Amino acid sequence: MTKPASIQPVAGAPFTPGRKPKKAAPDTSPIEASSKLSRTLVFVGLVLLGMTFVVPFVWQVLIALTENPSEVDTLTRTGMPPAIEPGNFAKVFQRVDFAKYFFNSLFIASWATILQVITCSMAAYAFSRIQWPGRDKVFLLYLGTLMVPGVVLMVPNFAIVLGLGMFNDYTGLIIPAAFSAYGTFLLRQFMLTIPSSLDEAASIDGAGHWRIFSQIILPLARPGLIVLAIFAFLFNYNSFFWPLILTKDDNLRTLPLGLLQFDSTYGPETNLIMAASLMAMLPPIILFIVLQKYLVKGIQLGAVKG
Amino acid sequence: MAHVSIKSVAKVYEGKVRAVDDVNVEIADGEFVVLVGPSGCGKSTTLRMVAGLEAITEGTIHIGDRLVNDVHPKDRDIAMVFQNYALYPHMTVRKNMGFGLALRKMPKQEIDQRVEEAARQLGITDMLERKPKQLSGGQRQRVALGRAIVREPSVFLFDEPLSNLDAKLRVTTRTELKKLHQRLKTTTIYVTHDQEEAMTLGDRIVVMSAGRGVGKVEQVDTPLNVYRHPKNRFVAGFLGLPPMNIVDGKLAESDNGLWFDDEQGLRVRMEDRYRDQLISRVGGPVAIGFRPSAMSEWGEGTYLPPDGVQNANRITVVPRVIEPLGDSIDVSCECGSAKNIVARLAARADFPTNQEVHLSLDMAHVHLFAPGEFGENLIH
Ligand SMILES: Nc1ncnc2c1ncn2[C@@H]1O[C@H](COP(=O)(O)OP(=O)(O)O)[C@@H](O)[C@H]1O
Ligand SMILES: [Mg+2]
Numbered sequence: 001m002t003k004p005a006s007i008q009p010v011a012g013a014p015f016t017p018g019r020k021p022k023k024a025a026p027d028t029s030p031i032e033a034s035s036k037l038s039r040t041l042v043f044v045g046l047v048l049l050g051m052t053f054v055v056p057f058v059w060q061v062l063i064a065l066t067e068n069p070s071e072v073d074t075l076t077r078t079g080m081p082p083a084i085e086p087g088n089f090a091k092v093f094q095r096v097d098f099a100k101y102f103f104n105s106l107f108i109a110s111w112a113t114i115l116q117v118i119t120c121s122m123a124a125y126a127f128s129r130i131q132w133p134g135r136d137k138v139f140l141l142y143l144g145t146l147m148v149p150g151v152v153l154m155v156p157n158f159a160i161v162l163g164l165g166m167f168n169d170y171t172g173l174i175i176p177a178a179f180s181a182y183g184t185f186l187l188r189q190f191m192l193t194i195p196s197s198l199d200e201a202a203s204i205d206g207a208g209h210w211r212i213f214s215q216i217i218l219p220l221a222r223p224g225l226i227v228l229a230i231f232a233f234l235f236n237y238n239s240f241f242w243p244l245i246l247t248k249d250d251n252l253r254t255l256p257l258g259l260l261q262f263d264s265t266y267g268p269e270t271n272l273i274m275a276a277s278l279m280a281m282l283p284p285i286i287l288f289i290v291l292q293k294y295l296v297k298g299i300q301l302g303a304v305k306g
Numbered sequence: 307m308a309h310v311s312i313k314s315v316a317k318v319y320e321g322k323v324r325a326v327d328d329v330n331v332e333i334a335d336g337e338f339v340v341l342v343g344p345s346g347c348g349k350s351t352t353l354r355m356v357a358g359l360e361a362i363t364e365g366t367i368h369i370g371d372r373l374v375n376d377v378h379p380k381d382r383d384i385a386m387v388f389q390n391y392a393l394y395p396h397m398t399v400r401k402n403m404g405f406g407l408a409l410r411k412m413p414k415q416e417i418d419q420r421v422e423e424a425a426r427q428l429g430i431t432d433m434l435e436r437k438p439k440q441l442s443g444g445q446r447q448r449v450a451l452g453r454a455i456v457r458e459p460s461v462f463l464f465d466e467p468l469s470n471l472d473a474k475l476r477v478t479t480r481t482e483l484k485k486l487h488q489r490l491k492t493t494t495i496y497v498t499h500d501q502e503e504a505m506t507l508g509d510r511i512v513v514m515s516a517g518r519g520v521g522k523v524e525q526v527d528t529p530l531n532v533y534r535h536p537k538n539r540f541v542a543g544f545l546g547l548p549p550m551n552i553v554d555g556k557l558a559e560s561d562n563g564l565w566f567d568d569e570q571g572l573r574v575r576m577e578d579r580y581r582d583q584l585i586s587r588v589g590g591p592v593a594i595g596f597r598p599s600a601m602s603e604w605g606e607g608t609y610l611p612p613d614g615v616q617n618a619n620r621i622t623v624v625p626r627v628i629e630p631l632g633d634s635i636d637v638s639c640e641c642g643s644a645k646n647i648v649a650r651l652a653a654r655a656d657f658p659t660n661q662e663v664h665l666s667l668d669m670a671h672v673h674l675f676a677p678g679e680f681g682e683n684l685i686h
Contacts, residue, residue, distance in 0.1 A: 197392035200359050205406035205457075206380040219396045 064274035088275040101258035109237040115178035116232045124187035190224030308370035308460040315365035326521035336491045342504035343514030348521025349497040385454035386463040393438040400434040424452040464496040505529040535686040539675040548648045552595045572642025591677040598650035600671035604664035
């Protein structure tokens with residue numbers, strides 16, 4: 001999670017007139033043959049690396065299509081699925097309230113993401129663009145909370161949420177996730193790369209803090225917001241432990257908790273787990289595909305001629 | 307339209323760094339005033355206090371008759387052009403220029419009208435729908451100018467607006483700025499470190515320095531007055547290119563008058579009319595200053611009284627390097643204790659080098675300074 005470092009120069013680039021992207025020198029090396037060889041080696045290496053990502057996925061698909069849990073064994077030994085059974089996907093919905101889990105996960109992760117982007121961007125604005133006494137010390141303190149391991153905070157957090165009457169409730173799952181020191185840090189670093197003369201020009205033009213935030217800083221920080229949105233969504237969508245200890249009712253369960261159900265009563269039903277988790281993977285993938293366009297655009301800003 | 311009055315203004319950053327001290331400048335309505343000085347002397351700080359971007363630690367600033375110390379930038383009726391232009395990268399040129407008007411709730415039609423008129427004047431009509439990153443440096447500079455113009459403020463503030471342009475564009479834009487000011491007659495405060503820009507643009511210039519550990523105003527006057535009558539050695543050395551020649555030495559008295567003498571061969575007899583104001587300095591250290599253009603070739607057979615003349619002195623130099631400039635030549639020479647005196651002389655192809663040459667020094671353009679970097683001008 002070292003994204004900020006890779007974003008910074010990108011955000012800075014559009015404001016440095018005259019900076020030209022460095023073009024790689026054309027490959028006119030006399031030792032053409034050896035460079036060809038080394039390029040082949042790199043290619044082979046990349047293919048192997050790619051396989052390590054693809055193979056487990058293919059495996060997962062194959063298992064998800066296997067009819068009987070006991071046949072997963074055969075699959076493991078022979079590598080061939082004994083019988084293709086697309087019905088597993090429907091079975092997941094019949095066996096447990098999968099639709100509800102799906103909704104819960106999406107609902108909680110979406111709200112957490114939206115709120116987190118809002119709170120973090122506002123906090124980041126205050127930490128990067130407004131001068132107030134003790135600002136940087138407060139920020140360090142806030143950042144320091146990142147050093148405390150999550151497990152240590154689990155019990156106190158639980159007590160607080162319980163005390164606020166948010167136990168076994170959507171609010172308990174969403175509100176604590178609506179704030180993030182990490183997200184604030186990420187956006188603050190991003191906003192620091194936006195020249196302060198823009199705020200100054202805007203304030204002379206007649207803008208107050210709210211307008212500078214919403215009409216100048218936010219649009220310019222969009223690549224940062226998108227990175228944070230993806231992180232926040234994935235984190236909350238995959239979150240397991242906090243929903244586990246905070247929910248009692250089945251209809252509040254999220255996908256990671258729901259998957260557990262296939263591992264209890266009748267022994268592990270690996271094929272159903274795989275089918276369910278395949279479906280669970282869809283929203284993050286769709287999110288990434290939709291947002292990556294902006295992400296890449298943001299990153300490319302630096303490459304366009306200053 | 308408004309006059310600007312800066313009284314005893316000081317700025318202390320974060321309770322520690324005293325950036326500028328005791329700045330006093332009265333700027334008349336419609337006047338073009340240039341703050342000029344080396345980097346770090348507090349020009350931007352002063353300008354930003356007028357803009358309201360920095361709090362004023364001490365003193366007062368009035369725009370028009372209104373005390374603005376505690377007035378928000380947006381309510382000061384000013385427009386500012388920044389060194390990096392500060393164009394909003396995500397907005398088109400049209401949006402950039404109209405942003406301030408839109409915030410002031412001006413009807414869209416009127417905004418378009420004003421933006422288009424300003425764009426026409428600045429020759430950027432074709433670029434209205436482009437984003438800043440699709441413009442060249444010069445075009446961006448125009449957009450920044452346009453954004454200031456459409457607001458029709460009572461004061462323009464410029465912070466080194468030309469320093470990101472290449473040399474040629476800088477000169478043409480400078481001329482356009484001057485024309486613009488002649489047309490609009492808006493009170494303008496302009497910051498630059500470039501003395502040539504200051505001389506050519508300013509109705510009056512404010513020379514600042516940082517040499518005493520804090521930004522200070524050294525002199526406020528018209529460009530010609532500052533050039534001809536610099537208040538002290540710093541101002542004398544800062545304005546003019548090539549810079550004024552300044553040589554340290556002593557003030558000596560002989561039976562026929564007062565002489566500057568560096569005791570290594572450079573002796574200049576001061577005019578008698580300054581005798582009274584200089585007499586107390588006899589025997590003490592002083593520095594003589596004369597601009598490259600104050601010298602000319604000493605004509606053959608020119609009558610030379612043995613004890614110097616009232617209005618011209620003969621000095622002996624050894625030319626080392628000649629730089630032809632067309633109509634004139636810049637001659638770098640050794641002269642007494644000074645290793646590098648520059649004389650700007652009428653061009654001559656066969657000007658001798660590495661041998662003694664006599665030059666005539668026009669006493670009307672000679673200055674005498676008290677010792678030290680900020681030594682006051684004793685005779686002008
Ligand atoms: N935000 C700031 N915090 C602390 N010191 C500053 C700040 N801005 C400027 N200074 C200091 O104030 C002095 C004047 O700076 P500045 O007004 O920018 O000079 P100039 O524009 O003439 O180059 C410098 O010594 C500079 O280091
Ligand atoms: Mg400056």
